Ligand code: SF4
């Protein structure tokens with residue numbers, strides 16, 4: 001973060017910034033719990049994928065493959081919504 | 097050029113019809129209701145192409161204006177008093193994002209106690225939000241100022257939201273003879289908005305209004321201050337162009353019998369008209385009376401005012417709102433500050449008057465001019481028209 005920041009004379013006006021994406025940032029750093037997937041009981045219903053607010057359920061060839069832990073915020077919605085009994089996603093406390 | 101009989105509100109609605117903005121988002125409030133009500137009928141009758149967004153509050157009206165303006169639309173709205181107050185949260189967002197939204201504000205006292213009549217407390221409370229503020233003396237000026245406001249706000253070197261005000265009921269509801277531009281001339285004068293960014297332009301995506309913390313907020317605010325300072329020259333440029341087309345001259349302020357005046361008033365809005373009548377009467381009696389009628393309050397033409405008042409020995413600044421600061425109304429404190437340190441300055445006193453629509457009489461203004469003759473015995477901060 002040592003690059004020189006532009007002053008008011010050169011800074012683009014109206015706070016208009018180039019389009020950005022959180023893809024390049026590690027936004028999951030403040031997670032206190034993480035989802036753990038159990039592939040054996042998973043029925044590939046994709047409910048977790050639909051429900052995840054942060055697009056952090058990873059999918060390959062139409063199948064759920066786990067989580068993108070760089071962006072998963074640990075909200076637990078996927079685990080709550082998973083319909084299998086026992087759950088195919090459980091939340092586990094993050095190690096300090 | 098068409099000559100019409102119009103109230104201040106009708107004149108502003110007529111200007112809006114000719115401007116034909118892309119989007120109008122508004123919520124009705126006395127005494128500004130008619131402006132957007134008449135305009136809504138233009139929309140319903142197909143006289144304009146405007147997308148009219150009837151919202152549930154002024155907060156939403158200004159929020160919708162911000163969104164539409166960020167998308168690149170030419171956006172207008174109208175409000176008054178509590179309505180403007182409900183917009184306060186969004187007004188500085190419009191200026192910070194450099195969105196040239198154009199607003200008609202019909203000046204009305206801020207509650208409470210609840211009141212619906214004219215004073216300038218609504219606009220004055222919004223004076224530090226980065227909006228250009230232009231006052232009008234009558235319906236003609238309301239029309240002319242609103243047409244010019246489009247060009248001022250959207251000028252590529254300005255890009256600041258702009259409000260044009262009239263005095264509630266006194267101008268908004270009084271019918272006067274006004275001259276308007278032909279529709280084609282008005283359209284040509286205002287042209288098309290050419291936005292530099294549009295949040296709907298998916299070929300050139302931008303992020304607008306991102307979180308701006310300790311490291312960038314300050315720079316963006318200085319940009320607004322700088323644009324405001326520089327806008328003076330463009331306001332004058334546009335006024336000159338408008339004069340060429342209409343023959344009606346506009347400046348940052350009007351000097352009425354001011355150059356050789358020995359006693360003068362400074363006023364905003366309709367009171368300037370009343371003052372002119374008293375100035376004429378005093379001049380006929382040999383008293384060198386004058387008036388400085390301020391048109392542009394933001395940006396504040398401090399240097400220009402100081403120059404215009406330099407040779408007037410005694411000046412009274414009339415404030416149709418109070419600052420409750422123990423030292424004078426907002427116009428007075430700004431003018432006194434503009435004069436500070438100048439080699440030649442007038443003696444200056446302040447009158448707060450006309451709050452809540454209290455009538456302003458010729459007699460009261462005669463008394464103010466008489467007070468100026470004994471200005472050395474006058475306190476700085478006075479009232480007129482209030483019962484003791
Ligand atoms: S815990 Fe929340 S953020 Fe993480 S994968 Fe599940 S739903 Fe998505």
Ligand code: SF4
Nearest residue numbers: 042043045046048082
């Ligand atoms: S909701 Fe549960 S069962 Fe369905 S795909 Fe996700 S983990 Fe598998």
